[in-house]
Amino acid sequence: xxxxxxxxxxxxxxxxxxxxxxxxxxxxxxxxxxxxxxxxxxxxxxxxxxxxxxxxxxxxxxxxxxxxxxxxxxxxxxxxxxxxxxxxxxxxxxxxxxxxxxxxxxxxxxxxxxxxxxxxxxxxxxxxxxxxxxxxxxxxxxxxxxxxxxxx
Numbered sequence: 109x110x111x112x113x114x115x116x117x118x119x120x121x122x123x124x125x126x127x128x129x130x131x132x133x134x135x136x137x138x139x140x141x142x143x144x145x146x147x148x149x150x151x152x153x154x155x156x157x158x159x160x161x162x163x164x165x166x167x168x169x170x171x172x173x174x175x176x177x178x179x180x181x182x183x184x185x186x187x188x189x190x191x192x193x194x195x196x197x198x199x200x201x202x203x204x205x206x207x208x209x210x211x212x213x214x215x216x217x218x219x220x221x222x223x224x225x226x227x228x229x230x231x232x233x234x235x236x237x238x239x240x241x242x243x244x245x246x247x248x249x250x251x252x253x254x255x256x257x258x259x260x
Contacts, residue, residue, distance in 0.1 A: 155257065162256040166249050176241050180230035183248040187227070190255035203228065210251060218247050 130138075169186055173179040191198035191209060201209055207227065210219035218224050223243040230236055230244070 159253055159257055162253045163249060166252050170245065176236045176238060177231050177233060179241050180226060180236065180244065183244065183252075184227050184231060186252050187248060187255075190252050193255055193258060219251075223247055 166186055169182045170179050173182045188199055198209055207219040210224060211217040224247055226240050226244050
């Protein structure tokens, strides 16, 4: 038989596979991606919940004090509790060493040379001003929440 007599036809490419349903490997990839996203969202939610709880603890303890020196004493006690998570010997620190520990890791010294100096003797002063305590509260609260959130 000569090549001109052969019954040849054009080659047809097969139909491409459909995009749905995906191959089993893609199902595994999708499940892993969803699992990772769910884990990250859960960790973020848990961290936000812990920060909120630490802030509520701080606010409740300070609100329970009926005087301005009592509020400063409550802030100092809470900060000392949180500081033990950073340095085990933090409870024994006094004066400038205590304020320097509170300033550790901050961009500017808020305790050694800022509003935090009230912590040194504010709990013992009868002539404490409300403005000093109100200026100290957000700084001390932020430090407390950060330290309670930090991992050891």
